[in-house]
Amino acid sequence: MNALNSLMDGFATAATPMNLLYATIGVVLGTAVGVLPGIGPAMTVALLLPVTYSMEPTSAFIMFAGIYYGGMYGGSTTSILLNTPGESSSVVTAIEGNLMARAGRASQALATAAIGSFVAGTIGTALVVMFMPLVARFAVSMGAPDYFAVMLLALLTVTAVLGASRLRGFASLGLGLAIGLVGIDSVTGQRRLTFGQAPLADGLDIVVVAVAIFAVGEALWVAAHLRRKAARTIPVGQPWMGRQDWGRSWKPWLRGTAYGFPFGALPAGGAEIPTFLSYVTEKRLTRHPEEFGKGAIEGVAGPEAANNASAAGTLVPMLALGLPTTATAAVMLAAFTQFGIQPGPLLFDKEPKLVWALIASLFIGNALLLVLNLPLAPAWAKLLQIPRPYLYAGILFFASLGAYAVNLQAFDLVLLLVLGALGFMMRRYGLPVLPLVLGVILGPRAELQLRRVFQLSGGDVSGLWSEPLAVVIYVVIAVVLLWPVVRWLRGLRRQAEAPDVVGAPHPEDTSEVGHLTGTGGRDEQ
């Protein structure tokens, strides 16, 4: 009941006219950038960080919450109307969604996506209200060894599970950790990797890194391969659903939510696996199997709900442990740090007003999305026709502006270009960008915990596994890392039994999910 009272207070804070305005701005902006190719919620939050410097933190986060959910929704609109999903989490939605749109059922596809997002987002946020205080209470008892293990788990699973190539994921993670090292060591005051450059002493501003990798790298990459003929969008009217569509949608929504939330809430979150699982489940359970592959509404309703529920679930580790598992959550964590707020178990005691207002605004944002997006869908579809030179020039323009406004020094623009070139190279050679961004943000935190562990244990390595939770987590990490080796060995044995099988599984081989979502970890940028 205590949580309910706090939530009511949160609604009181979030429902002031000013904060409602910010929520609306966030939702509209989030949907717009989600719809627009090349921009995603993570990039948007990063670009807006400088703008929010002078804002009240609560208002800023209410706006970010709107962008977060709005971006998820906008991404699915694009994938349904264009069949070229920008975010790896909407790859699955695109399969049946685009087929429906081409069969003349775009309105129904958009409607089931919008209403499914609302249902999943609302249930997911309610689950956040239930679980987060529990996790936070539990997290208070976690020691440095546990924290280090959990951070390691998040870094390794995001690297190893997502994307097509593990090796390239780890290369990306290594680069991110190296970038995270730059600056004055917080414990001893030593300058690391500053090469005598004074501006580097404070470390690389995470805003600059995120904007460079997401915005500049993306703009340059698209520019190198810009589609000369704009992709054809499918014209769409008002989204609506008939009685039969409702009947076929509501169960997939709930099942998708059930898949999405736990995967999002685990420190190894991400929407790829639950959306895929939901698709497979709906395909098996449907009474209209003949429609799958021709545009089945269940194949849109389920994955889209899973996607949004997982987005809600991601907030549990982000707020309760300070542990981001998606690009947007990582940038939001950077935003917390910018405001001098430390997410983690103590957040509820120190900033109860902010946390509950944030959660209340998630409910409000979800409702706003539904109200705004059903009538606005045709307008969003028009947005897809913006001339590409303006779109990508605009991205570079605002990226430069945002990065410069942080410290007002041209040096940051040089960094922006250099890291943007790195982002370009990563897209060219299939290095996923998410491990790099997480490495930059989590690396220094993990190092701090590691050093604490050794201070406590007096240098004894066994301090790392001195707490039961840490031991459990290391077992999980071992399973995640060794899984492909097991598969590879099994493949070898099978090959020995049937020597004429061509194409033995390689350790670098992509899993089935990896194939389907193998866009190289462009997870909800």
Added chain:
Amino acid sequence: MMDALRGRSELGVAALLGVVGVLVAVDASGLDAGTAQVGPVGPKVVPLLVAGMLLVCAVLLAVDVLRGGQGELEAGEDVDLDQSSDWRTVLLLVAAFVANIALIDRVGWVISGTVLFWGSVYALGSRHYVRDAVVAVVLSVATFYGFYVGLGIALPAGILQGVL
């Protein structure tokens, strides 16, 4: 020898990983925390681990590439991977970007931002010179005043000081 390297530009990525790894390792070994060190793990340990990870990745990636492995090019809404890389566009964009860096502190954001936007639009293939210029100027002036009035951030006015 050259044949073996053809189409293996990804080896450059492995080289980059290796160079960064060596840089991190060299930098770390030059650190001396002295009396400031608290606890047994000093400022060197984690950088050395990261360097080791980068070097291992560099070697494994080089091996993978030489055995025919290939990173997957990233797809996207506006990306057409059937075309070969359009370096002219990329270089023109970089030129516009560098112009902004060089100009921003000298002539101010309004002019450098205009150059950046107009140059980028041109690089990306738009040929509506006048319309593009109008959009560029409007965007730059609007952001200048928006940041100043709305956020209290004074972007450099440069040579337009007094005019703006």
